[in-house]
Amino acid sequence: MNTVMLQHNKITLALHEVRPGTGRPLLFLHGLGESAAMMSTLSVNWAGPVWALDFTGHGESSVPAGGGYSSEILMADADIALRHIGEATVVGRGLGAYIAFLIAGARPTLMRGAVLLDGPGLAGGAIHATSNTEITSGGNRTGMTPDPWALIELSRDARPPTYTTTFARLAVSGSGIADPIAVTCKVAPPWVEAIRAEPGVMIDITLQDALDIYAAV
Amino acid sequence: MTPETRSYPGAERPARSYRHNADGVGIAVYEWGAESNPPLFLVHGGSDFAGTFDVFAPLIAAAGYRVIAWDHRGHGDSQHAALYGWDADIRDALSVMSAITNKAAPVIAHSKGGALMMQLADSCPYRISAMVNIDGMPSKRRMPDVPDHDQSRLLADSIGSWLDFRHEAAASERKPGTLVDLAQRRGKMNPRLSVEWLEYLVTIGAQQDADGWRWKLDPTMRFGGFGPWRPEWASLRMAALTMPFLGLLGTFDEPMGWGARPRDVLPWIPSSGRLEVLEGIGHFIHIEEPERVSKMILEFLS
Numbered sequence: 091m092n093t094v095m096l097q098h099n100k101i102t103l104a105l106h107e108v109r110p111g112t113g114r115p116l117l118f119l120h121g122l123g124e125s126a127a128m129m130s131t132l133s134v135n136w137a138g139p140v141w142a143l144d145f146t147g148h149g150e151s152s153v154p155a156g157g158g159y160s161s162e163i164l165m166a167d168a169d170i171a172l173r174h175i176g177e178a179t180v181v182g183r184g185l186g187a188y189i190a191f192l193i194a195g196a197r198p199t200l201m202r203g204a205v206l207l208d209g210p211g212l213a214g215g216a217i218h219a220t221s222n223t224e225i226t227s228g229g230n231r232t233g234m235t236p237d238p239w240a241l242i243e244l245s246r247d248a249r250p251p252t253y254t255t256t257f258a259r260l261a262v263s264g265s266g267i268a269d270p271i272a273v274t275c276k277v278a279p280p281w282v283e284a285i286r287a288e289p290g291v292m293i294d295i296t297l298q299d300a301l302d303i304y305a306a307v
Numbered sequence: 308m309t310p311e312t313r314s315y316p317g318a319e320r321p322a323r324s325y326r327h328n329a330d331g332v333g334i335a336v337y338e339w340g341a342e343s344n345p346p347l348f349l350v351h352g353g354s355d356f357a358g359t360f361d362v363f364a365p366l367i368a369a370a371g372y373r374v375i376a377w378d379h380r381g382h383g384d385s386q387h388a389a390l391y392g393w394d395a396d397i398r399d400a401l402s403v404m405s406a407i408t409n410k411a412a413p414v415i416a417h418s419k420g421g422a423l424m425m426q427l428a429d430s431c432p433y434r435i436s437a438m439v440n441i442d443g444m445p446s447k448r449r450m451p452d453v454p455d456h457d458q459s460r461l462l463a464d465s466i467g468s469w470l471d472f473r474h475e476a477a478a479s480e481r482k483p484g485t486l487v488d489l490a491q492r493r494g495k496m497n498p499r500l501s502v503e504w505l506e507y508l509v510t511i512g513a514q515q516d517a518d519g520w521r522w523k524l525d526p527t528m529r530f531g532g533f534g535p536w537r538p539e540w541a542s543l544r545m546a547a548l549t550m551p552f553l554g555l556l557g558t559f560d561e562p563m564g565w566g567a568r569p570r571d572v573l574p575w576i577p578s579s580g581r582l583e584v585l586e587g588i589g590h591f592i593h594i595e596e597p598e599r600v601s602k603m604i605l606e607f608l609s
Binding site for chain 1: 329330331332380387388389390391392394395397398399401402405427429430431459462463466467469470473474476477527533534535536537540541543544547
């Protein structure tokens with residue numbers, strides 16, 4: 091795989107070209123604790139180039155000291171990748187599905203469809219005030235990928251349905267595509283359940299069928 | 308270059324200062340009062356730094372406490388981190404506190420620091436023996452008179468602007484100016500504080516470079532104005548607290564405040580606590596009236 095290193099503030103992100111192609115790029119976003127390499131084994135029929143991003147603290151991207159992760163920071167990772175490859179269709183697994191969904195709402199004109207797949211980190215944390223135990227050390231995996239702070243913080247970040255439905259509406263109103271989001275997930279945590287009910291969100295569809303629809307957009 | 312300095316009546320720099328390693332992030336820690344005294348933690352608010360306690364902390368220390376404060380990551384003399392987040396701030400706090408004592412200790416926290424410490428008190432009640440929250444009690448308030456579709460547009464603009472900034476953040480730096488310039492800039496956010504105090508703060512919270520003074524606050528730190536966090540979660544946590552609790556609220560809204568009013572906060576004051584409303588004071592209650600506020604707090608702690 092060809093790899094491009096991109097700067098996101100103090101973090102260096104690894105963006106891998108899984109395979110070349112002609113036409114609109116497809117971007118893979120991996121699940122929590124996974125990497126672009128693991129995601130790149132996904133088999134899809136797509137004419138354009140296929141890229142896969144390592145999120146901050148994952149794969150070949152750099153590891154920040156002391157954590158501080160949020161899904162919004164990973165959304166900005168995806169935005170850095172999109173600026174490099176241009177308008178794209180995005181496939182995300184688990185945590186990557188949530189990030190694909192967020193960036194679809196945040197950059198609706200750059201995104202030509204987001205396909206959401208089951209995978210690690212799909213659910214996020216509680217959606218109300220909780221008493222999460224505080225941990226002050228990343229242990230003996232500090233500095234390695236996947237970063238233990240990423241695993242801890244991104245498995246408990248809140249994804250309230252009122253927040254996520256707003257992103258769904260931004261995607262629909264800003265993209266000019268009838269159905270800019272495709273949910274293939276069998277698992278439906280509250281944020282997925284909430285967006286499944288939104289107009290512009292396709293459900294009961296396979297990954298390849300969704301990609302065929304977005305390829306024609 | 309001879310550094311410009313300012314003094315301020317009653318202001319006293321800490322007796323001890325050092326750097327603490329919070330899992331790879333260097334945190335600047337400051338102490339007032341004898342090391343053998345019982346510890347008490349002071350927690351500053353967002354975009355502030357521990358030096359804002361230079362008048363208030365000595366008054367608490369004089370009552371027999373070892374007063375400890377720190378600059379949050381990216382603030383003051385603490386390290387500029389790659390990432391910033393609410394949980395990371397709480398974790399840094401717990402790391403500093405654990406290095407001082409493994410027993411419960413009193414906490415006085417201002418603004419965002421108050422909200423952070425309420426979350427810490429809720430998740431680790433065994434670490435905090437008493438809590439004073441100085442205008443750090445967020446409440447749920449909608450933007451008035453803004454229709455839903457306009458709120459969505461504002462949100463889209465906020466997200467786009469924040470993402471654009473992330474592309475440029477690595478090259479961003481604070482704008483230099485004279486000591487007076489920086490004090491005037493801060494004065495827009497602290498309109499009730501005196502010029503003399505603001506100029507003093509510049510000499511602590513800013514650095515003098517060859518081309519002028521710059522605030523030390525990490526220029527890459529910019530909050531997006533959006534996110535999943537809901538202010539009412541802080542209220543729910545506050546209501547659940549079991550340690551003695553004193554909430555302080557002024558009556559003047561300021562740009563750096565939460566805009567919480569007594570009627571927003573009162574329903575959520577824990578049964579172990581009380582709310583004191585100080586008429587005619589703004590968000591920086593402990594800076595506007597350090598003598599009165601320290602006396603009130605020391606009475607509460609005793």
